Amino acid sequence: MAKDNNPNPSKFKISPWLIYTAILLVFLFISFATGGSNLSEPAQLTSSKFNVLLEKGQIEKVIVYNKAEAEVYLNAAALKDPANKKVANDIFERPNKGPHYTLEIGNDQIFQTKLEKAVGEGKLKDFNFLQKNNWSDILISLLPIIIIIGVWIFIMRKMSGGAGGSGGQIFNIGKSKAKLFDEKTDIKTTFKDVAGLEGAKEEIQEIVEFLKNPEKYTNLGGKIPKGALLVGPPGTGKTLLAKAVAGEAQVPFFSLSGSDFVEMFVGVGASRVRDLFKQAKEKSPAIIFIDEIDAVGRARGKSNMSGGNDERENTLNQLLTEMDGFGTNSNVIVLAATNRADVLDKALMRAGRFDRQIFVDLPDIRERAEIFKVHLAPIKKVEGLDLDFLAKQTPGFSGADIANVCNEAALIAARYNKTAVDRQDFLDAVDRIIGGLEKKNKIITPDEKRAIAIHEAGHATVSWMLEHAAPLIKVTIVPRGQSLGAAWYLPEERQIVRTDQMLDEMCATMGGRAAEKVTFDRISTGALSDLEKVTRQARAMVTIYGLNEKIGNVTYYDSTGQSEYNFSKPYSEETAKVIDKEISDLIEGQYERAIKILEENKDKLNQLADILIEKEVIFKDDLETIFGKRTFDKNLEEVVS
Ligand SMILES: Nc1ncnc2c1ncn2[C@@H]1O[C@H](COP(=O)(O)OP(=O)(O)OP(=O)(O)O)[C@@H](O)[C@H]1O
Numbered sequence: 001m002a003k004d005n006n007p008n009p010s011k012f013k014i015s016p017w018l019i020y021t022a023i024l025l026v027f028l029f030i031s032f033a034t035g036g037s038n039l040s041e042p043a044q045l046t047s048s049k050f051n052v053l054l055e056k057g058q059i060e061k062v063i064v065y066n067k068a069e070a071e072v073y074l075n076a077a078a079l080k081d082p083a084n085k086k087v088a089n090d091i092f093e094r095p096n097k098g099p100h101y102t103l104e105i106g107n108d109q110i111f112q113t114k115l116e117k118a119v120g121e122g123k124l125k126d127f128n129f130l131q132k133n134n135w136s137d138i139l140i141s142l143l144p145i146i147i148i149i150g151v152w153i154f155i156m157r158k159m160s161g162g163a164g165g166s167g168g169q170i171f172n173i174g175k176s177k178a179k180l181f182d183e184k185t186d187i188k189t190t191f192k193d194v195a196g197l198e199g200a201k202e203e204i205q206e207i208v209e210f211l212k213n214p215e216k217y218t219n220l221g222g223k224i225p226k227g228a229l230l231v232g233p234p235g236t237g238k239t240l241l242a243k244a245v246a247g248e249a250q251v252p253f254f255s256l257s258g259s260d261f262v263e264m265f266v267g268v269g270a271s272r273v274r275d276l277f278k279q280a281k282e283k284s285p286a287i288i289f290i291d292e293i294d295a296v297g298r299a300r301g302k303s304n305m306s307g308g309n310d311e312r313e314n315t316l317n318q319l320l321t322e323m324d325g326f327g328t329n330s331n332v333i334v335l336a337a338t339n340r341a342d343v344l345d346k347a348l349m350r351a352g353r354f355d356r357q358i359f360v361d362l363p364d365i366r367e368r369a370e371i372f373k374v375h376l377a378p379i380k381k382v383e384g385l386d387l388d389f390l391a392k393q394t395p396g397f398s399g400a401d402i403a404n405v406c407n408e409a410a411l412i413a414a415r416y417n418k419t420a421v422d423r424q425d426f427l428d429a430v431d432r433i434i435g436g437l438e439k440k441n442k443i444i445t446p447d448e449k450r451a452i453a454i455h456e457a458g459h460a461t462v463s464w465m466l467e468h469a470a471p472l473i474k475v476t477i478v479p480r481g482q483s484l485g486a487a488w489y490l491p492e493e494r495q496i497v498r499t500d501q502m503l504d505e506m507c508a509t510m511g512g513r514a515a516e517k518v519t520f521d522r523i524s525t526g527a528l529s530d531l532e533k534v535t536r537q538a539r540a541m542v543t544i545y546g547l548n549e550k551i552g553n554v555t556y557y558d559s560t561g562q563s564e565y566n567f568s569k570p571y572s573e574e575t576a577k578v579i580d581k582e583i584s585d586l587i588e589g590q591y592e593r594a595i596k597i598l599e600e601n602k603d604k605l606n607q608l609a610d611i612l613i614e615k616e617v618i619f620k621d622d623l624e625t626i627f628g629k630r631t632f633d634k635n636l637e638e639v640v641s
């Protein structure tokens, strides 16, 4: 997310430059004051020369400082006496000002008697003993303290993460670092700026309604939600969406990152959380947006071997307390973003906290075209630029990547002094961004795309053909998380699973790999999670549910969980061999079956893969146009009704 200027003027701040300048001045002053022989300083007089001047009656007055040093002022007669020119040229250059000489005196008592005698003889007009503070001495004795304070300020600034430039964090280290965006001046974002993400927008629309019109819900006794979690890969527009909610509802927006809470000092995180909620409540209705909430929200107490996470846990606990604490009518809604919902502490997800999860996925081809449209709007481009074409060139790109492409294209065009950004500039920009993404392993080559499409189409085709496989609702080749594609099934709520149902499901799971074999006659590593799933299923059939003839009606399942502590298996060596063989036979059997089904439907498999490559996501309707209606589903409906 963008780190804008901080529009919160209430904080007391000392510019770091002020501190640095002050320290510098002190050093300059010290070196100046202790620097000794400066040209404009009066010359030092020896005691004998002083006696000569005094004897001649050429001294106007003498001021003795600290009983140690005297300033000597000459009178007009002395300045006219050419003999003095030998003593120093200096006194002729500033005849009226003085002091003309300085003098180190020995014993102050003797010196005083000498001066009194001269005054008595009319040879000296006046003298005076004074006490003077020697600033340079004081400063030198304070120097170590000044240096220590300076170093301390420097360290504090570093530790409170003052990279953002604003100083003075020592004074508000326990204050929240949230940036406040005012709804009237700073937030221009609305849902119009968020392209695609239809589902997410629809879900979050409700929160906008709550913020705009809370009474409508509370009057009916309903509770306003306190938080929602935006889950999705980086750069997919989570921050943008949260900001758009604030823009739509016209409420202030507090934005910060989870890591902003974390500090090395005990108690700072918790105190920042408190401060944040206090500020938000003062401005309510308001939205708090916490990016990367996993920095504080990781599950507590799991890997607590080091015990070093106490501070983070305190922070998390404070966050939970605050979310529980504010009443239903405080109208502060917390939106948090993460790309790892799985690592979050389950307590965060409990009712009344982040009980809503909104998925913000990578855009498919149609959504990418829409995102291009948003980001091309402010760019001077040639007529008739084909958005769909650009969308096609950018598989696997996030919204942020696309924003990057548009910006990069404008820069490239500017380099060639063009008046409008053209298609080639965009292609060059895409190439450049891909270069960056390739390093992050995020990019999919056309070959890979085809392989993924065939794989997913394989799952879809096999499950469509099998009576007991769960009905398919959506297939996509937009990568999400670790997997490169996904087929979504509507899981039936079965309490008892029969052997034929399990076998059909295993067959559908093997459909991906089987399709690769049938189409390319080679298999890939892309089916790891399929293999894992099918192996787990087969093992369960054989060793847990007693569904295998060779093993028979035995289960090696231990519901007490005791066996986890046993190192030995609950069956003999021979049985283990049989089990392994049976599992492998089961899986191979279903693999062969999937291959057979796909051989028979090869044209449809390819047709489906082509549509997938084209659209990246297909739904049940598309499958029906290829395969025709699934007859089993009718049976299913009959059974249900
Ligand atoms: N759906 C979208 N529509 C328009 N622009 C988008 C979209 N998604 C991302 N962008 C662009 O990408 C930029 C970065 O997105 P944003 O910061 O919201 O992503 P994020 O999901 O919060 O990422 P992260 O997890 O890295 O914080 C946005 O400012 C916007 O320009």
Ligand SMILES: [Zn+2]
Pocket: 455, 459, 512, 513, 526, 527, 530
């Ligand atoms: Zn698969």
